[in-house]
Amino acid sequence: MSRTIVIVRTGTANLASVRAAFERQGHTVELTEEPARVAEADRVVLPGVGAFGASMAELVKKNLAEPLVERARGNRSLLAICVGMQLLCRGSTESPGARGLEVVNAEVSRFDAPGLRVPQLGWNDVTAPPEARFVRSGVAYFANSYRARQVADGWVASTADHGGTFVAAMERGNVLACQFHPELSGAWGAQLLARWIEGSG
Amino acid sequence: MLKTRIIPCLDCKDGRVVKGVRFEGLRDAGSPSELAAAYEKQGADEIVVLDISATTEGRNAALATVRAVRRELSIPLTVGGGVGSAEHAGVLLDAGADKVSVNSAAVKDPAIVTAIADRYGRQCAVIAIDAARKDASWEVVTHSGKNRTGIDVIAWAREAVQRGAGEVLLTSFDRDGTRSGYDLDLLKAVSEAVPVPIIASGGAAHAAHLLEALRAGATDVLAASIFHDGDLTVGDVKKYLASQGARVRL
Secondary structure, rough: OOOEEEOOOOOOOOOHHHHHHHOOOOEEEEOOOOOOHHHHOOOEEOOOOOOOHHHHHHHHHHOOHHHHHHHOOOOOOEEEEEEEHOOOEEEEEOOOOOOOOOOOEEEEEEEOOOOOOOEEEEEEEEEEOOOOOOOOEEEEEEOOOEEEEOOOOOEEEEEEEEOEEEEHHHHHHHOEEEEEOOHHHHHHHHHHHHHHHHHHH | OOOOOOOEEEEEEEEEEEEOOOOOOOEEEHHHHHHHHHHHHHHOOOEEEEEEOHHHHHHHHHHHHHHHHHHHOOOOEEEEOOOOOHHHHHHHHOOOOOOOOOEEEHHHHHHHHHHHHHHHHHHEEEEEEEEEEOOEEEEEEOOOOOOEEEEHHHHHHHHHHHOOOOEEEEOOOOOOOOOOOHHHHHHHHHHHEEEEEEEEEOOOOOHHHHHHHHHHHHOOOEEEEEHHOOOOOHHHHHHHHHHOOOOOOO
């Protein structure tokens, strides 16, 4: 069934790829910067590419932080991608002093194992626990230098390894947050998007 | 654990895929969006589209190409060729690129790398380096090899990464299109010099060449003619690499 997916226009994200992924599945995509639309839409996507502090400042400036926090706290349909997922956390060593949306009690920091190539650019194994509603174990495409190492407070984490275990995705209620890019993760990613769309409405 | 990417490259001119030897003697190799979709089905991990058009009409065709490829593709798309500014990179990203590679313009004005990384993030900024052997080292060549800059490849790779490049697309100008294998010494030297992913490019004819590149230090491999000519599918190459112990996505 065709749905309307509302994507938060964050300025620097790879919106064309996210949009194309939903349109290939026959859904209608709407880009918005309207806080009211973000508050009331059935399904909202928070994409993200770029630096933590600048992305957060953009959300605050456009009055989008509050409706996003309310959606996430209320476990309402929300898909956060890459930096979008990091923004749900408390803060990031990428932008010291900048506060995130603080929905998830986790800190984001840079990959730091000796000899590790950073950014992580490529496909990595994702392991999902049995209690995950949306994510299944598989291989996903990542493009990141920073990551959360663990989550708490009822969030179900799927994990991957790049110089140590990190959070590849976390989900709670109808909120799905992915460090990887589901829109660039081939058939596996397309199936994940489909599960989120059908399962979170 | 992170896997090695196998990346088919589409050199595009005026909206068509072309292939030549040492950037010359071009022949038609098909439609970009059809080829990109076919490579994704074969198991490609990413697609690179390099626009080698020399005219304004050709550049406009390249934007249409990026849009058409994006509609088809659910894997990452890197676009390069003639990218001259962060604004130009932004236009390509809006059209559907996930990453943008800069080459000649960055050699002339390295601040372009910084500007793209600052605006779109390091993971978005690819530095493409064309390297030609010179005595015991390599020099950067630009404008399809017509311009020998005298700049040392290792020093330039270091500077570009310091300025924000998140990966290096490293092409051996001497080997490109020759089917004689990647320049392994070049891959070793650059991969030891910078801590970001290194994509090997230029010279592959057999799956064994790709394996050699990985063993020399490349994290990922790009190839064009071996896939366009239909000698090997991406899947064939990945199966071979897996059988030799490489980590690939099957």
